[in-house]
Amino acid sequence: xxKVLYILLFAxxxxxxxxxxxxxxxxYSMGFGTGDLHDFIKPASFRGVTxxxxxxxxxxxxxxxxxxxxxxxxxKDYATYTSGxxxxxxxxxxxxxxxxxxxxxxYYMSPDEQLTPFVGFGIGTIFSERRxxxxxxxxxxxxxxxxxxxxxxxxxxxxxxSLSLSSxxxxxxxxxxxxxxxxxxxxxxxxxxx
Amino acid sequence: MRNKTLSFVAIFCGLLLWxxxxxxxxxxxxxxxxxxxxxxxYNFVAKGTYAMPDKIVKITGNLQExxxxxxxxxxxxxxxxxxxxxNMLALGWQKVALNANPKPxxxxxxxxxxxxxxxxxxxYWYWWYGGYYPYWGYYPPVSYSSYTTGTLLMxxxxxxxxxxxxxxxxxxxxAINGILTGSYAAGRVNPLIDQAFEQSSxxxxx
Numbered sequence: 147x148x149k150v151l152y153i154l155l156f157a158x159x160x161x162x163x164x165x166x167x168x169x170x171x172x173x174y175s176m177g178f179g180t181g182d183l184h185d186f187i188k189p190a191s192f193r194g195v196t197x198x199x200x201x202x203x204x205x206x207x208x209x210x211x212x213x214x215x216x217x218x219x220x221x222k223d224y225a226t227y228t229s230g231x232x233x234x235x236x237x238x239x240x241x242x243x244x245x246x247x248x249x250x251x252x253y254y255m256s257p258d259e260q261l262t263p264f265v266g267f268g269i270g271t272i273f274s275e276r277r278x279x280x281x282x283x284x285x286x287x288x289x290x291x292x293x294x295x296x297x298x299x300x301x302x303x304x305x306x307x308s309l310s311l312s313s314x315x316x317x318x319x320x321x322x323x324x325x326x327x328x329x330x331x332x333x334x335x336x337x338x339x340x
Numbered sequence: 341m342r343n344k345t346l347s348f349v350a351i352f353c354g355l356l357l358w359x360x361x362x363x364x365x366x367x368x369x370x371x372x373x374x375x376x377x378x379x380x381x382y383n384f385v386a387k388g389t390y391a392m393p394d395k396i397v398k399i400t401g402n403l404q405e406x407x408x409x410x411x412x413x414x415x416x417x418x419x420x421x422x423x424x425x426x427n428m429l430a431l432g433w434q435k436v437a438l439n440a441n442p443k444p445x446x447x448x449x450x451x452x453x454x455x456x457x458x459x460x461x462x463x464y465w466y467w468w469y470g471g472y473y474p475y476w477g478y479y480p481p482v483s484y485s486s487y488t489t490g491t492l493l494m495x496x497x498x499x500x501x502x503x504x505x506x507x508x509x510x511x512x513x514x515a516i517n518g519i520l521t522g523s524y525a526a527g528r529v530n531p532l533i534d535q536a537f538e539q540s541s542x543x544x545x546x
Binding site for chain 2: 193217219226231232233234235236237239241279280281282283
C-alpha cells in the first residue's frame, strides 16, 4: 500500500499550488463496514485518512476531489472454513484496504456563520483490496469499484481555518471478483480556506 | 507558509497511519494449518478396514531415478502413526495387515516433507557504484533470513477404485502444515492430526 501513501502525499503537495476561494481539508476517518464488507471484517476501522480539495464556483457551492484510505482489519480465531470439497482449519488475518478517488460537489449553508452545515455528493471509484492471510498462504482480491458517496457535515469556522465534522457513506458497486462494498465513515479534520 | 504546514501535517499523519498498519501472526503456532479434501462420490460408510505402513516416508530425492526411500525417525513416526490409528479407531475403522484376507478396504499412506524458504535483500544498484568506492568492498552487504515448514500428508486410497490414468483415486487427503521449530513437539502436532479427522466427519463408518 505504499503507492497509496505516495498518492495521498502527492495530492496534498500538488494542491498547494491550486487556486483561490478554495478549501483544503485533511481528515482523520473512522470506518464502519456494512453488508458484505462487514461480513468479511466485523470490527470498525480506526485507521483512515481523507484529503479533500474543493473550489467554490459560486457562493455556497463548491466542487473538487477527494482521496482517502481506510484499512479494515480483523484477526479471526481458530476456525474451520469450507470451500467445495476442501476444509481448512487455522487462524486467519483479514485486511481490506479501501481507497476512494472521487469528484465532489457540496452545498454550504450560511458559509459566513461560525457554524456551516453542508451536504455533499461524490462520484468516482474506490480501489478495494481484500486480503486473507492463513498460515503462509495469502489470498488477495482487488478491484476498482464504480462508487457513489453522500456526505453530511458541519464546519466550525475560525479565522482562516475551520474544523470539520462529517459523516460519509461510500458505496462501491459489484465488480470483478468483489461484491458490492459499502462503509460509513465519521471524519474529523482541519480545513484551510484560501 | 500555511500550505507548507499542511503538507508537513499530511506527511506526519501519513507516516503515523503507515506505522499503525495492522500486524499479522505473532507466534509460530498461529501459522499451523490443517487442510482436508475428500471425494464426495465415495461411500466411506460401506467400508470398514484399512492398512497402514509402520513408517512415514519422507518425500525427498527421486525414487524414479533409483534413490532409496528415506523415512522420518522411528521414534517420531511411532507417535504420529499411533495418533492416526486412534482417530481412525474412533471413527469406527478396523486396522488390518496389508496381506490380510480379506484385503483391507482402504490404504492409509502417511508421508512428510520439509521446505526451506530463504529470502534475502541486497542493494541491487551496487553493481554500478559499489566498485567506485573500494572501501565499501566489492560485494554488497546482504541481509537474509529463512524458515522451514513441515508437512504431514495422510492419504486414503481404495486399491480397487482406479482413475482413467490407472492410478488409485485419492478418496481422502489430510495435510497439516506449520513452521518447524526444532524437535518434534507432540503437544503441537497431535491436536492438528486430531483436527484433520474431526473436520472429516464423513469418514465415520460402521
